[in-house]
Structures are given as C-alpha cells and as structure tokens.
Amino acid sequence: MFPALATHSTVFARTLPPGLEIRLMRESDLKAYKALRDAMLARHEEAFTSDAAAERGREAASYRSRLSGAGHCLFTLLAWDGRQLLGALSAECDGRAKIRHIAHIVGMMVDEAAQGRGLGHALMQAALALLAQDEALQLVTLSVTRSNTPARRLYERCGFVRYGRLEGAIVLPDGRQLDKDLMVLRLRAPTPAA
Ligand SMILES: CC(C)(COP(=O)(O)OP(=O)(O)OC[C@H]1O[C@@H](n2cnc3c(N)ncnc32)[C@H](O)[C@@H]1OP(=O)(O)O)[C@@H](O)C(=O)NCCC(=O)NCCS
Numbered sequence: 001m002f003p004a005l006a007t008h009s010t011v012f013a014r015t016l017p018p019g020l021e022i023r024l025m026r027e028s029d030l031k032a033y034k035a036l037r038d039a040m041l042a043r044h045e046e047a048f049t050s051d052a053a054a055e056r057g058r059e060a061a062s063y064r065s066r067l068s069g070a071g072h073c074l075f076t077l078l079a080w081d082g083r084q085l086l087g088a089l090s091a092e093c094d095g096r097a098k099i100r101h102i103a104h105i106v107g108m109m110v111d112e113a114a115q116g117r118g119l120g121h122a123l124m125q126a127a128l129a130l131l132a133q134d135e136a137l138q139l140v141t142l143s144v145t146r147s148n149t150p151a152r153r154l155y156e157r158c159g160f161v162r163y164g165r166l167e168g169a170i171v172l173p174d175g176r177q178l179d180k181d182l183m184v185l186r187l188r189a190p191t192p193a194a
Contacts, residue, residue, distance in 0.1 A: 016079075017117050020086070022126045024068055025076035032085040033078065034060040040109040046178060047148050048107075049170055066090050066107075074103060074134075077126055079110070079119050086114040089123045091131060091140075101191075103131050105142040108151065120151075124158045132187055139184055143169070146179040160185045 016022060025033060041052035068075040072092045079087035087110035093103045105127060110120045131137050144151050146165065160183040169180035 016122050017119070019081060020119065020122075021080045022077055022123060023080070025066065025078050025088070027064070027067065029078055029085070030060040030063050033063055033066075033076070033088060034058070036085050036088060036109065036111065037063075037107070040111070043112070044109075045172060046145055047151065049143075050107075051173075075127075075130060076107075077123055077130075079114075079123055081114070086111045087119050087123055089127055091127050093137070100136055101138040103134075103137050103140045105140060108142075115150075120154050121157065124154065128158065128185070128187070135188075137187055138190060139186055141182065141184045143180040143182050145170070146181050152181060152183075155183050158185065 038052065038056050041048050041050060041055055045052055065071050066073045066076045072094055074091040074093050076088060076090040078085055088107060089105060089109075090107045091103050091105055093100065105124070108120065108123065110123070128140065131140055140160075142155065142160065143166070144155060146152075162181050163184050164182040165179055166182060167179045168177040170178050172178065
C-alpha cells in the first residue's frame, strides 16, 4: 500500500525547523511514544478522546498496533530533536471496501516545549504527503475539540474544513461535556464510476 514505507522509514526535511527530523515510528520507539503520549494525555484531557488513566496502564508494546501496516493503522509519524521525541501523529484506515478511500488522523501531539515552531504543521504535511501516495485514498478526516483553537487553526491552515459538529462528543471525568468539530480534507477527486 505504501511501498516506500514497508521496509524503511522516511525522513521529511523540507518544511522542518533546522535540526528536527520526522520519520516513521519503529518498534524501538514504542517506549518513547508511550511516555510522550501519557504526558500529553494527562496535560490535555480536553484535547484527546483517549482517557489518560486508562492509557497509562497500557504496555508500550500495545502500541505496536500503531506501527505501519499493523491492523487499521497506516502509519505513525514521530518528530525528533536528536534523541528527544517532540511530537507524533497517526493515520488510520478501515480496510472495508466501501470506506477504504477514507483515512483518519488521530493522536496529533507536540510537546509544549516545541509548540509554535511549525512542528505540528510539518507533521501534518508529512502525513498528507504519504497519504497522497496511496491512490485509493480520497478523503482524510479528523475530529477536534471545539474549544481547541490552536489545533483547529492548524488543521484549517492544512486545508481541512469543518463538515459537522458532534455536541457532547466527549464526557470528562469531572462530568463536563465537550463538543467536537468534524473536519475533512479532500486528497483527490472521486474516482468516476465504472
Ligand atoms: C495542536 C498542536 C499539535 C499544534 O502543534 P504546534 O507544533 O504548536 O503547531 P504549529 O507550530 O505548526 O502551529 C501552531 C502555531 O504556531 C505558529 N507557528 C508556526 N511556525 C512558527 C514559527 N516558525 N515560529 C513561530 N510561530 C510559528 C503557527 O502560525 C500557529 O499559530 P496560529 O495557530 O496562531 O496560526 C499542539 O499545540 C498540541 O500538541 N497541543 C496539545 C494536544 C492537542 O491539542 N492535540 C490535538 C488534538 S486534535
């Protein structure tokens, strides 16, 4: 499906601040990924659908499902400054024939110390470039908490538009209900019917 990704990771340098690298997540990255993810989920409970306490209890190895080619996951991209993991994003796709043309972006995060330098934008551009290689894909969707203005603006700058809003989409441990904006980006025109 992504021939260039099957055997080796890909480095994206074009849009990145100097010294930073974006590449595919590997087995040896799982512990660092879990550490970043646990920290971000705990600090931004309004931003993520996954629950911080439940995710903390997971083994790092359980995130093998987010490696390229595993199950519904198309790939996970990680952003590094040397040996320090700064950001991550995953792309997933349900392989059933009628919805095989839709990819979903999940788990977008950039460590607070690295925010506002274009890393989120670079992660998304790298993901969209990879997704565009797959000619079967036409649409990319994501959801974002309505009040998460930095994330929403970033997605809009990348070309996503809102197609709906799910009111009360997540319920936080303290009982607050938050709405999610549903966004979509079209990668290519629909394939004409045979
Ligand atoms: C949302 C998130 C991923 C954005 O990551 P980021 O790396 O800060 O994103 P960017 O730097 O690409 O863009 C953020 C802002 O920095 C600005 N920026 C980009 N490059 C810049 C640069 N070189 N210098 C200064 N500012 C810059 C952008 O203009 C943008 O500002 P704007 O929204 O006012 O236009 C990050 O804030 C985050 O992880 N938040 C917590 C978790 C979260 O909300 N995840 C999303 C779940 S849907």
